[in-house]
Amino acid sequence: MLDTEILDLYWKRDERAIAETQTSYGRYCYSIAYHILNNKEDSDECVNDTWLRAWNAMPPNRPSHLQIFLGTITRNLSFDIWKKKKAAKRGNGEMELALDELLECVPMAVTTEELVEAAELERMINTFVHSLPERECNVFLRRYWYVEDCEEIAERYDMKVNTVKTTLFRVRNKLRRYLEKEGIVL
Amino acid sequence: MNDSKAEKIFKALSAVDEELLARSEKKKQAVTSVRRTWEIGLSAAAALLILVGGVYAGVTYRLNNVVDSGSGTPEMTLQMAVATETSEESTEECAVEESAIEESTIEESAVEECVTEESTAGMSEQDARSVKALGEYIPSVMPDGFSFLNAWLEDNVLVAQWRKEDTFLTMRISEESDMTAAKASQSFSPIYEMEELSAEQIPDGKFAVRFRNDILVEIDSDTGKEEIWQILCSIEKR
Numbered sequence: 001m002l003d004t005e006i007l008d009l010y011w012k013r014d015e016r017a018i019a020e021t022q023t024s025y026g027r028y029c030y031s032i033a034y035h036i037l038n039n040k041e042d043s044d045e046c047v048n049d050t051w052l053r054a055w056n057a058m059p060p061n062r063p064s065h066l067q068i069f070l071g072t073i074t075r076n077l078s079f080d081i082w083k084k085k086k087a088a089k090r091g092n093g094e095m096e097l098a099l100d101e102l103l104e105c106v107p108m109a110v111t112t113e114e115l116v117e118a119a120e121l122e123r124m125i126n127t128f129v130h131s132l133p134e135r136e137c138n139v140f141l142r143r144y145w146y147v148e149d150c151e152e153i154a155e156r157y158d159m160k161v162n163t164v165k166t167t168l169f170r171v172r173n174k175l176r177r178y179l180e181k182e183g184i185v186l
Numbered sequence: 187m188n189d190s191k192a193e194k195i196f197k198a199l200s201a202v203d204e205e206l207l208a209r210s211e212k213k214k215q216a217v218t219s220v221r222r223t224w225e226i227g228l229s230a231a232a233a234l235l236i237l238v239g240g241v242y243a244g245v246t247y248r249l250n251n252v253v254d255s256g257s258g259t260p261e262m263t264l265q266m267a268v269a270t271e272t273s274e275e276s277t278e279e280c281a282v283e284e285s286a287i288e289e290s291t292i293e294e295s296a297v298e299e300c301v302t303e304e305s306t307a308g309m310s311e312q313d314a315r316s317v318k319a320l321g322e323y324i325p326s327v328m329p330d331g332f333s334f335l336n337a338w339l340e341d342n343v344l345v346a347q348w349r350k351e352d353t354f355l356t357m358r359i360s361e362e363s364d365m366t367a368a369k370a371s372q373s374f375s376p377i378y379e380m381e382e383l384s385a386e387q388i389p390d391g392k393f394a395v396r397f398r399n400d401i402l403v404e405i406d407s408d409t410g411k412e413e414i415w416q417i418l419c420s421i422e423k424r
Contacts (some may be wrong), residue, residue, distance in 0.1 A: 003315050067211075068204040078198055084191070121194060122201035129202050131347065131356050133308055133338040138210040142239050146206060175195075 003066040010058035017058075018051045025067055029074040035147040036078035050074045070107060075145070085149075121184060128178050132171065139164055141169045218249040263350065309335045311346075320344040322405055330411040355407035355417075362400040380422055385415035397421065402403045 001020045008016035029050050033043035048074045063069035079124070129137055142153045143164075151162045157164075192232065315321040316335035324337075324346055332355065337346040343360040377394045388411040394404040395418060403421065405414055 062266065063206040064203075064206050068207045071207070072200055079193075079196065113279065118194070118198065122197040125195065125198045126202055127349070129199075129206060130349070131335045133336065134209070134340055137206060141199075141207060141210045144196065145202060146212075156212075 006066060007058065007062055010055070011062070016057060021051060021054065021066075021068045021070065021171055028067060029070055031069050032074045032146060033078045036082050042081055042085075043078075046077045048075060049077050053077070088153050124179065124182055124184060125175075131177070132174075136167055136171050143168055218324065241394050308338050311337065313337070314344060317344050319361060319399075320401070323359045323397065323401055323421050324357075325417045326424075327416075327420045329409075329416050332413075353407065353409050355405070355409055355414075358402075358403075358404040358406075360402050362396065362402050380418065383418070385411055386415050 001024065006017055006020045006024065009020060013088045030043055033046040033050075034040070035042050037046065050070055053073045054070055057073075059186075061069070091180065129140065132140065138157065139153055139159075142148045142156065143150070148156075150161050150168070153159070154161045154164045159167075208262040208373075285377045288393050298366065311324065311334040315324050321344065324344075324398075326346055329350075331350040332348040333350070335347040335349050335354075337344065339345075343358050344358070348355045348357075369371050376389065377396055383395060392404065394402050396402055405417070407414065
């Protein structure tokens with residue numbers, strides 16, 4: 001089914017939208033989740049949550065790239081799950097999780113500054129990625145957006161693994177210099 | 187909430203433009219594989235040619251020695267031995283040459299990889315202008331507020347980027363007759379003839395313009411039609 005047809009289903013609140021999304025982009029979203037979480041159950045859960053989020057987001061949204069729109073939701077959800085799991089491991093159980101849950105009670109006003117900083121960082125990173133030559137940009141995004149390993153990236157672009165590693169090294173250095181130049185302090 | 191520095195960057199990457207992510211989905215275009223296959227084929231043919239030449243030289247040398255020395259003399263045995271030795275040497279030489287060729291093929295492909303790396307590593311606006319045949323299509327005057335970001339060569343396509351605040355303008359310049367470049371630019375949207383184009387006809391999104399000498403200039407930007415027209419006119423005047 002075409003993206004526009006799937007989007008129409010969402011806008012008509014037709015539940016077939018979810019089944020069609022699963023058929024077209026289930027594997028893609030699962031791959032993103034699995035690269036971040038490295039766990040089947042968590043990845044499945046994340047993909048199911050993606051469909052729910054998509055259902056709630058469309059309408060009002062009508063994304064121009066449905067695939068990337070869904071991928072972004074999956075990536076964000078996977079990252080949240082990854083952080084929770086990391087916290088649980090670090091605290092060896094409930095304490096860290098409890099604190100993490102309590103953080104949700106902290107008023108948003110406290111984090112306004114953080115939000116502004118995050119938005120600024122997003123803008124900077126976007127500008128930086130745009131300034132990269134196509135190949136460097138692709139390799140960088142496959143590694144740090146899709147969390148693919150160097151072998152997968154090398155295969156995708158018909159490159160040598162070492163070239164991928166060198167490219168990533170060079171781009172990381174460029175990004176560091178760029179953020180320093182722009183006065184970004186993390 | 188308490189994200190590490192790396193996590194902040196990871197999170198910020200979520201806002202990268204969809205177009206870039208969509209572009210990264212595309213796998214390497216087959217044209218390069220075809221080119222590599224040709225290169226490998228040519229290298230193998232060259233190696234085979236030298237190998238055959240070497241063996242032929244060795245055999246000829248050996249035969250000459252046999253003919254020159256007559257037969258049945260002690261010298262012949264000695265010369266035959268020398269000839270055999272020489273032949274073996276020349277076979278060894280061939281083997282050495284062959285391995286040298288193999289090595290040089292590997293080195294060449296490594297160098298090519300480096301060259302490709304270099305060619306996509308970015309160049310200044312001045313360097314971009316000096317690219318043969320394509321550089322002259324870099325606009326001489328950009329609309330107010332646009333600053334040059336980067337330029338590079340990609341499969342015989344000269345790519346240049348400018349930025350005005352949050353708006354980007356990407357220009358891909360190639361010779362239409364260049365098959366490699368044409369393949370690389372197969373994502374071309376509608377192609378307009380510069381002579382027939384006007385400011386009102388500038389479409390939304392990505393499109394390409396054919397200039398004299400069959401040079402294609404693809405423009406990809408969200409900036410206004412007037413600004414894009416200004417850029418195209420600046421190229422035409424040159």
